[in-house]
Amino acid sequence: MLNVQDLRLTFNPGTPIETQALRGMSLEIPTGQFVTVIGSNGAGKSTFLNAVSGEQKVDSGRIEIDGIDMTRQPVWARARHVARVFQDPLAGTCEDLTIEENMALASMRGERRGFSFAVKPALREEFRAQLSTLGLGLESRLSDRIGLLSGGQRQAVSLLMAALRPSRLLLLDEHTAALDPRTAAFVLELTVRIVAEHKLTTMMVTHSMRQALDVGQRTVMLHQGRVVLDVAGEEREGLDVHHLLAMFEKVRGEEIDDDKLLLS
């Protein structure tokens, strides 16, 4: 279970460009729940995700995962409990390493790394089996550099990598945003499958309202560094993109003219 209490963070305090990115953000995600997070640009989605992963230190507040206080832990220490897929398909894998080396790295996420060989035959077979579920033909390219793969393929491998070790929380940071629509649909489908298979507690940030309502069990809307809408169950079932848009407008108190961005 993720338990975030009253996170506050101000960028460039005391300067003319002071920005309050998080203003008392609180959110609880019960174990096994799949939550989608939406919000306009600057609502604090990415900052919030980075705060949970540890990439961004916060001014105050508390982040707990299954009762363990993570607030002051560095990224690499949290990695034991938190798996992550980045928005940029190039960010989640090491382009200089081979597919199997990348997967070997992820298969030791949060574990003590020793002096035994990273890629052992048994592990290689496991990777091959995992990759074949993608149906991309990657199972025969284990020793290819991952830099040779397309963005969509790399994102699919990143998802597999995130599930190689058990984790208490999976963070997805607009991980389909940089992909073409077909590949994005494929990666999203894969996400839903992997999350269900491993019963992962998941927080997915997305820029697409459609996506936010279609996948997961609960949708949270952020605005000005706070949760302004939190829907689940029947209430969420009845929601449509138009409803969300209307709520968006309400909280922003202004017309949203760039519907394309929000509806995509």
Add this chain to the structure above:
Amino acid sequence: MSLYTLLGALEIGLIFSLVALGVYISFRLLRFPDLTVDGSFPLGGAVAATMIAAGQDPFTATIAATLAGAAAGMITGWLNVRLKIMDLLASILMMIALYSINLRIMGKPNVPLIMEPTVFNLLQPEALVDYVFRPLLLVLIVIVVKLGLDAYFSTQTGLAIRATGSNARMARAQGVNTGLAVLAGMALSNALVGLAGALFAQTQGGADISMGVGTIVIGLAAVIVGESLLPSRKLYLATIAVIVGAIVYRFFIAVALNSDFIGLQAQDLNLVTALLVTVALVVPRLRAHWSGRKGG
């Protein structure tokens, strides 16, 4: 060019292939532009020569020199990781600090090793002359180091170091303590350079405070020459390329300095090196330009 000169070039080439492997680890694997080597090379020489001159066993002295190099690399890494000093600057600071430290260790600008035992003359069999045996022993050392590095960088920790250099953000997200990985990589890199310095002092008749000048450029030259001769992203091929690069580079220098008609002398070594590195850096870009691809 005589056989003697040739074997001499091979000998120095092999010693500098250790430097080149160290430079490959810092510049290529960790992407840490590390000038510490200009200080850790003479540090290795200073430690080894001083200990041997004081009557210590040459093997112990060589190991101590290697560890001294590792410590120097670790301090550079620490300056960067913990004190957040820019990588290049951190290594320059360590380099100039080592100049004083090396003088302190030797107590004078040079420590000659003329009659003293070295790892080379202790191991030398009766049947072989010294200038044949030295390159032979060095070949063995270089092969052992190369295979050791290949193996290490395929282990879990070795892979973590490579990931840190390639994509630190991803490495952290996979639970790699990237700060520690940089320290370990820098220690390994400079340990090899310290070892090279110790072997250099034992083959060249002693350690000298100025023996480190331009080490980084020579190491980098070897890496670049090797990469253009044998371009490969596979680690075990890349390490071969770097070793070959160091030896080829040394032969090139020997030919240049021994051809009277060019009129070059020993003091032109660094100028020739600088020119060679410049050419090696520019040629791949020109080649890409000529073949119509994007340069870079």
